[in-house]
Amino acid sequence: MLVLMLSVVVLLVIGGCVCVFWAARGGAPRWARGVAKVTLLGSELARSADGSSRSRQSDGDD
Numbered sequence: 001m002l003v004l005m006l007s008v009v010v011l012l013v014i015g016g017c018v019c020v021f022w023a024a025r026g027g028a029p030r031w032a033r034g035v036a037k038v039t040l041l042g043s044e045l046a047r048s049a050d051g052s053s054r055s056r057q058s059d060g061d062d
Contacts, residue, residue, distance in 0.1 A: 015035070016035060016036070016038070016039030016042075017039065019032045019035040019036040019039060020036040020040060023036035
């Protein structure tokens, strides 16, 4: 069951990356541009969450 869930997540990530690439090249339909925006937003949220956790860890090490 866990393998199935992870497989679905990986397929969604790959699909999001394909939509980002397609939208960047131009000519993508509206739904693909929407998926690309959601994918890029998710990556920005993950990046900011990772950065804030790193800054908290470095503050504690001083």
